[in-house]
Amino acid sequence: MNGTRNAPAAENWLPIPDFPGYEVSDLGRVRSFMRSAPIIMRQQFTSTGGYGHVGLHNGTSHTRKVHSLVLLAFVGPLPKGMVRRHLDGNVRNNALSNLRYGTQSENLLDQREHGTNARSNKTHCPQGHEYSPENTKMDGGSRICRTCHNQQGRDAYVPKVRRDPMAKTHCPKGHAYDGTVRSGGYLLCRICHNAWARADFAKKMAAR
Structure with missing residues (x-):
């Protein structure tokens, strides 16, 4: 029998920028060299979203999501205006092969395809306006109804009635x-x- 048939995939490690003594792998694991021997760090998972994160220390304590560390080490800093994507919709799969930088529109398409974001499946805003390409703008990962947004702007500039x-x-x-x-x-x-x-x-x- 071929003993290499079920051999685990090779795991590659790179230092985590700005955090000496820590490395992250292309399989989504983090290890610390802060002690005499390297230790694989246990990940915690957020109650909202379910993202894995770890605590790092570089003079002060920081909490970082694992998928962001994988992309930072193996691809580079997050480009301006881009977001981090999980291609298969599983936020706990932090393997490099499952991660990409992309636009917010691509991220929403991923979520809609995998059914992981109920809000992204809505076709109309609470006031009944359609989320069409012309009537939709993005703000921090959320869809904004342009019709409602513009009306709110007009309302804000209506002069208040001055008391006689x-x-x-x-x-x-x-x-x-x-x-x-x-x-x-x-x-x-x-x-x-x-x-x-x-x-x-x-x-x-x-x-x-």
Whole structure:
């Protein structure tokens, strides 16, 4: 019998950039050399999404998703405007062969194909507008309805109705307005105005 028939696939390791003493493999495993012998690190999985992550230390503690470490080490930094994709839809399969950088549109197509994102299967926004290519924009991985977004922008610039100052009956100190209007169209409280005038006059006399 051929003893190599069931031999495990070769595993290649590379250092993790910015984290001396750690390596990641093209099969999605992480090991630490922080002790005398290398240790395969146990992965934790997020409660939302199920992504595997590990804790790393380079003077301060950091938590990093394993698939991001694999791509960083074997492919390079995440290009601007791109996202990390799991080609088979299984977020726990962090083998390099299952990972790619791609556009958010490609990522949503992956999720829709594998049925892993219920929101991506929706065809209309909560207000009933269709998520057509012309009516959809992306923001941080989420679809935005352009019709709703534009309406919200217009609503934000509608000037607020200014309260009619003539509708007030009393000044902030509780004195009843007598109907006197000062320059600018605002009601004038005679009591407060006279008190201010007397105080101002006394202050000027004291300064002489």
